[in-house]
Amino acid sequence: MDDELNxxxxxxxxxxxxxxxxxxxVSELQRQRDDYYDxxxxxxxxFDNYRKRxxxxxxxxxxxxxxxxxxxxxxxxxxxERALKADTGSEGxxxxxxxxxxxHRQLAELLRKRGVRPIDTLxxxxxxxxxxAVAHEMAEGRREGEVIEEFRRGYMLGDRLLRPAMVKVxxx
Numbered sequence: 001m002d003d004e005l006n007x008x009x010x011x012x013x014x015x016x017x018x019x020x021x022x023x024x025x026v027s028e029l030q031r032q033r034d035d036y037y038d039x040x041x042x043x044x045x046x047f048d049n050y051r052k053r054x055x056x057x058x059x060x061x062x063x064x065x066x067x068x069x070x071x072x073x074x075x076x077x078x079x080x081e082r083a084l085k086a087d088t089g090s091e092g093x094x095x096x097x098x099x100x101x102x103x104h105r106q107l108a109e110l111l112r113k114r115g116v117r118p119i120d121t122l123x124x125x126x127x128x129x130x131x132x133a134v135a136h137e138m139a140e141g142r143r144e145g146e147v148i149e150e151f152r153r154g155y156m157l158g159d160r161l162l163r164p165a166m167v168k169v170x171x172x
Contacts, residue, residue: 072110079103111155119154121147121165130154130161135168142170 083099086092111117119130126133126145131154139148147167154165 069114073107076103076107076110079106114157116155116157116162119156119165121150121154121167123147126167126169130156130164131167131169132164133169134166136171137168139170144170146170 079099080103083096083103086096086099121131124147125143126147131147134151135149137148139146142148146169147165148170149168150165151168152163152166155162
Protein backbone atom coordinates (compact mmCIF):
# COMPACT_ATOMS: atom_id res chain seq x y z
CA MET A 1 0.00 0.00 0.00
CA ASP A 2 2.89 2.27 0.76
CA ASP A 3 4.24 1.49 -2.69
CA GLU A 4 0.97 2.50 -4.28
CA LEU A 5 0.86 5.70 -2.27
CA ASN A 6 4.44 6.54 -3.20
CA UNK A 7 3.75 5.77 -6.85
CA UNK A 8 0.58 7.89 -6.78
CA UNK A 9 2.37 10.81 -5.17
CA UNK A 10 5.19 10.48 -7.72
CA UNK A 11 2.63 10.64 -10.56
CA UNK A 12 1.00 13.65 -8.94
CA UNK A 13 4.37 15.34 -8.57
CA UNK A 14 5.22 14.56 -12.23
CA UNK A 15 1.85 15.85 -13.37
CA UNK A 16 2.35 18.97 -11.28
CA UNK A 17 5.75 19.49 -12.87
CA UNK A 18 4.30 18.94 -16.40
CA UNK A 19 1.24 21.14 -15.78
CA UNK A 20 3.12 24.43 -16.01
CA UNK A 21 4.92 23.23 -19.13
CA UNK A 22 1.65 22.11 -20.79
CA UNK A 23 -0.04 25.31 -19.69
CA UNK A 24 2.82 27.31 -21.22
CA UNK A 25 2.51 25.33 -24.47
CA VAL A 26 -1.25 25.88 -24.57
CA SER A 27 -0.87 29.59 -23.93
CA GLU A 28 1.85 29.77 -26.64
CA LEU A 29 -0.46 28.00 -29.11
CA GLN A 30 -3.32 30.34 -28.19
CA ARG A 31 -1.01 33.33 -28.70
CA GLN A 32 0.02 32.01 -32.14
CA ARG A 33 -3.62 31.36 -33.05
CA ASP A 34 -4.56 34.91 -32.05
CA ASP A 35 -1.61 36.28 -34.03
CA TYR A 36 -2.63 34.32 -37.16
CA TYR A 37 -6.24 35.38 -36.76
CA ASP A 38 -5.17 39.02 -36.46
CA UNK A 39 -3.03 38.65 -39.61
CA UNK A 40 -5.96 37.11 -41.44
CA UNK A 41 -8.24 39.99 -40.48
CA UNK A 42 -5.63 42.56 -41.56
CA UNK A 43 -4.99 40.85 -44.91
CA UNK A 44 -8.72 40.57 -45.54
CA UNK A 45 -9.16 44.29 -44.85
CA UNK A 46 -6.15 45.14 -47.04
CA PHE A 47 -7.55 43.07 -49.91
CA ASP A 48 -10.98 44.65 -49.54
CA ASN A 49 -9.40 48.13 -49.65
CA TYR A 50 -7.33 47.10 -52.69
CA ARG A 51 -10.44 45.84 -54.50
CA LYS A 52 -12.33 49.07 -53.77
CA ARG A 53 -9.37 51.18 -54.96
CA UNK A 54 -9.07 49.19 -58.19
CA UNK A 55 -12.81 49.55 -58.82
CA UNK A 56 -12.58 53.33 -58.27
CA UNK A 57 -9.57 53.57 -60.60
CA UNK A 58 -11.37 51.51 -63.26
CA UNK A 59 -14.38 53.82 -63.13
CA UNK A 60 -12.15 56.91 -63.29
CA UNK A 61 -10.26 55.49 -66.28
CA UNK A 62 -13.49 54.69 -68.12
CA UNK A 63 -14.83 58.19 -67.41
CA UNK A 64 -11.59 59.77 -68.65
CA UNK A 65 -11.69 57.72 -71.87
CA UNK A 66 -15.33 58.61 -72.44
CA UNK A 67 -14.60 62.24 -71.69
CA UNK A 68 -11.85 62.37 -74.34
CA UNK A 69 -14.14 60.87 -76.97
CA UNK A 70 -17.06 63.11 -76.06
CA UNK A 71 -14.86 66.21 -76.29
CA UNK A 72 -13.95 65.18 -79.83
CA UNK A 73 -17.63 64.61 -80.71
CA UNK A 74 -18.86 67.99 -79.46
CA UNK A 75 -17.64 69.99 -82.51
CA UNK A 76 -19.54 67.55 -84.74
CA UNK A 77 -22.69 68.10 -82.69
CA UNK A 78 -22.18 71.87 -83.11
CA UNK A 79 -21.83 71.43 -86.88
CA UNK A 80 -25.01 69.33 -87.02
CA GLU A 81 -26.91 71.95 -85.03
CA ARG A 82 -25.75 74.67 -87.44
CA ALA A 83 -26.81 72.48 -90.38
CA LEU A 84 -30.26 71.99 -88.88
CA LYS A 85 -30.68 75.76 -88.43
CA ALA A 86 -29.56 76.53 -91.99
CA ASP A 87 -32.15 77.70 -94.50
CA THR A 88 -32.44 75.07 -97.19
CA GLY A 89 -34.16 77.05 -99.91
CA SER A 90 -34.11 75.78 -103.47
CA GLU A 91 -30.47 76.79 -103.91
CA GLY A 92 -29.40 75.75 -100.41
CA UNK A 93 -30.23 72.03 -100.71
CA UNK A 94 -26.97 71.22 -102.47
CA UNK A 95 -24.91 73.23 -99.97
CA UNK A 96 -26.83 71.60 -97.14
CA UNK A 97 -25.98 68.13 -98.50
CA UNK A 98 -22.28 69.03 -98.85
CA UNK A 99 -22.27 70.27 -95.24
CA UNK A 100 -23.79 67.04 -93.94
CA UNK A 101 -21.31 65.01 -96.04
CA UNK A 102 -18.46 67.02 -94.49
CA UNK A 103 -19.74 66.27 -91.00
CA HIS A 104 -20.04 62.58 -91.91
CA ARG A 105 -16.42 62.51 -93.14
CA GLN A 106 -15.26 64.21 -89.93
CA LEU A 107 -17.09 61.66 -87.82
CA ALA A 108 -15.76 58.74 -89.89
CA GLU A 109 -12.21 60.12 -89.52
CA LEU A 110 -12.66 60.49 -85.75
CA LEU A 111 -13.82 56.88 -85.48
CA ARG A 112 -10.92 55.71 -87.68
CA LYS A 113 -8.43 57.53 -85.41
CA ARG A 114 -9.97 55.74 -82.42
CA GLY A 115 -9.49 52.33 -84.06
CA VAL A 116 -13.10 51.81 -85.15
CA ARG A 117 -13.54 50.28 -88.59
CA PRO A 118 -16.69 49.32 -90.50
CA ILE A 119 -17.41 45.69 -91.35
CA ASP A 120 -17.56 44.95 -95.08
CA THR A 121 -20.70 42.93 -95.74
CA LEU A 122 -22.01 43.08 -99.31
CA UNK A 123 -21.10 40.00 -101.30
CA UNK A 124 -19.59 38.20 -98.30
CA UNK A 125 -20.88 35.00 -96.73
CA UNK A 126 -23.19 35.44 -93.76
CA UNK A 127 -21.29 35.12 -90.47
CA UNK A 128 -23.41 35.17 -87.30
CA UNK A 129 -20.41 36.53 -85.37
CA UNK A 130 -20.45 39.76 -87.43
CA UNK A 131 -23.88 39.90 -89.09
CA UNK A 132 -27.44 40.01 -87.84
CA ALA A 133 -29.80 38.61 -90.48
CA VAL A 134 -33.08 40.53 -90.49
CA ALA A 135 -34.34 39.23 -93.83
CA HIS A 136 -33.90 36.29 -96.19
CA GLU A 137 -34.77 36.58 -99.86
CA MET A 138 -34.65 34.33 -102.89
CA ALA A 139 -32.00 35.80 -105.18
CA GLU A 140 -31.20 34.50 -108.64
CA GLY A 141 -27.51 34.40 -109.42
CA ARG A 142 -26.52 34.64 -105.75
CA ARG A 143 -25.12 31.82 -103.66
CA GLU A 144 -26.86 30.48 -100.55
CA GLY A 145 -25.93 32.57 -97.48
CA GLU A 146 -24.50 35.55 -99.39
CA VAL A 147 -25.18 38.99 -97.93
CA ILE A 148 -27.13 40.90 -100.60
CA GLU A 149 -28.11 44.07 -98.74
CA GLU A 150 -26.92 46.00 -95.69
CA PHE A 151 -29.53 47.82 -93.60
CA ARG A 152 -27.20 49.03 -90.86
CA ARG A 153 -23.40 49.04 -90.92
CA GLY A 154 -21.53 47.02 -88.33
CA TYR A 155 -18.34 48.16 -86.61
CA MET A 156 -15.25 46.62 -85.03
CA LEU A 157 -12.89 48.12 -82.46
CA GLY A 158 -9.65 46.25 -83.05
CA ASP A 159 -10.66 42.58 -82.80
CA ARG A 160 -13.77 43.34 -80.74
CA LEU A 161 -17.24 43.59 -82.27
CA LEU A 162 -18.91 46.88 -81.34
CA ARG A 163 -22.09 46.31 -83.31
CA PRO A 164 -23.11 43.61 -85.79
CA ALA A 165 -24.23 44.61 -89.28
CA MET A 166 -27.96 44.21 -90.01
CA VAL A 167 -28.18 42.43 -93.35
CA LYS A 168 -30.41 40.66 -95.87
CA VAL A 169 -29.20 37.18 -96.84
CA UNK A 170 -29.78 35.26 -100.09
CA UNK A 171 -31.73 31.99 -100.00
CA UNK A 172 -30.12 30.26 -102.97
